Amino acid sequence: MIGQTISHYSIVETVGRGGMGVVYKAQDTQLGRFVALKFLSKKFRSDRRAIERFRQEARTASALNHPGICTIHDIGEYHGQPFIVMELLEGRTLRQQLCDRRLTIEEAIACGIQIAEVLGTAHAQGIVHCDITPANLFITEEGRIKLLDFGIAQFVRASCPEESSTVHAKATHSTLTGTVRYMSPEQARGRDVDARSDIFSVGVVLYEMLAGQLPFMGADFRETIHQVIYREPEAVRNINPSIPVDIEMVVSKCLEKRPERRYSTAAELQKDLMQGVMPSKAVIENHGAPSALAHPSAHVPQLMDSAAETQEQTSPSLMETLPDWMTHIAK
Known part of the structure; x- marks a missing residue:
């Protein structure tokens, strides 16, 4: 997905992979900042429980306002693939x-x-x-x-x-x-x-x-x-x-x-x-x-x-x- 633009997020590089997801560094072309885009792995995209857990992660974290919790900016879907837009941590x-x-x-x-x-x-x-x-x-x-x-x-x-x-x-x-x-x-x-x-x-x-x-x-x-x-x-x-x-x-x-x-x-x-x-x-x-x-x-x-x-x-x-x-x- 490197080089693709999803919504107004231009994907720059892959920064992490796990058993259930992959995270990309992306540039928000509207606000001019870097963010992280987190996608659910392909093998879980038909798993309703995994999808619900993915969405719950975004809902729960976004309900909390504290510097010790990663900020959630947005949640969306791209060609049937759910993704979360979040703060890019270093x-x-x-x-x-x-x-x-x-x-x-x-x-x-x-x-x-x-x-x-x-x-x-x-x-x-x-x-x-x-x-x-x-x-x-x-x-x-x-x-x-x-x-x-x-x-x-x-x-x-x-x-x-x-x-x-x-x-x-x-x-x-x-x-x-x-x-x-x-x-x-x-x-x-x-x-x-x-x-x-x-x-x-x-x-x-x-x-x-x-x-x-x-x-x-x-x-x-x-x-x-x-x-x-x-x-x-x-x-x-x-x-x-x-x-x-x-x-x-x-x-x-x-x-x-x-x-x-x-x-x-x-x-x-x-x-x-x-x-x-x-x-x-x-x-x-x-x-x-x-x-x-x-x-x-x-x-x-x-x-x-x-x-x-x-x-x-x-x-x-x-x-x-x-x-x-x-x-x-x-x-």
């Missing part, structure tokens, strides 16, 4: 970063704070993401975490626009969809989920960033599901003793098997992560930012599914913005 996914090297403790906490912040916005609108994984977390060149792929997000009943109103709400339906190693026990059982399910998944991501390995690593699908539901993970400080005790407690609370024992809201999680990062603030201000994330730039917008990663490309350091971020949250 950087790399957290998965790509973790494949490169383990984050420092400060970097991991900074990522966790931003993830909790954007989740708070989604939960306040009654949206449970249901697939929080490093593949669906994008680090921009400015060090901003972007939450991607709302394709399997579920809506919960909320009586008011406050995040806390979604705490005990239940999704209208549930099926076993998502990424198994990052699922909450209730999601792995195919039960209804609420905001606390996402908080469990954030705990898995935090554990991976801090320990350099996943808390649940079964040899196959069945064993992994069993571990998620029944097995307590090894304490993260047993793997990385330099992790502060307070941060280990945060991770452990996120990974409680019973939802009522976890953080009730993403705001509570964010608050505890902020408190945990404060002891490192003086070190960062006196000695500069910790080791930076690799930074050659790339255009890598979100793909349809977390199972298939985008091209391995790099972005500027998250830590280049960390001192200012920490100064801001300390006020």
Whole structure:
């Protein structure tokens, strides 16, 4: 499709492929800006469920207004092919970063704070993401975490626009969809989920960033599901003793098997992560930012599914913005 013009979007290059979709860089000929065009793969164009998930992704993300969520500009169809027009992101996914090297403790906490912040916005609108994984977390060149792929997000009943109103709400339906190693026990059982399910998944991501390995690593699908539901993970400080005790407690609370024992809201999680990062603030201000994330730039917008990663490309350091971020949250 390179060189074609679809509506008023001129396709420039392919920037990512996944199992369910392909993403192109395109120029908006009316506004003179570059955007990302995301098409559903040909093999899914007669799959009504896949098409609905594709459209739901656009509807859900467009309902949220937050710098940590990829902006949806438009949705359309070209010769029977549905496509989404979205913000063109430059950087790399957290998965790509973790494949490169383990984050420092400060970097991991900074990522966790931003993830909790954007989740708070989604939960306040009654949206449970249901697939929080490093593949669906994008680090921009400015060090901003972007939450991607709302394709399997579920809506919960909320009586008011406050995040806390979604705490005990239940999704209208549930099926076993998502990424198994990052699922909450209730999601792995195919039960209804609420905001606390996402908080469990954030705990898995935090554990991976801090320990350099996943808390649940079964040899196959069945064993992994069993571990998620029944097995307590090894304490993260047993793997990385330099992790502060307070941060280990945060991770452990996120990974409680019973939802009522976890953080009730993403705001509570964010608050505890902020408190945990404060002891490192003086070190960062006196000695500069910790080791930076690799930074050659790339255009890598979100793909349809977390199972298939985008091209391995790099972005500027998250830590280049960390001192200012920490100064801001300390006020």
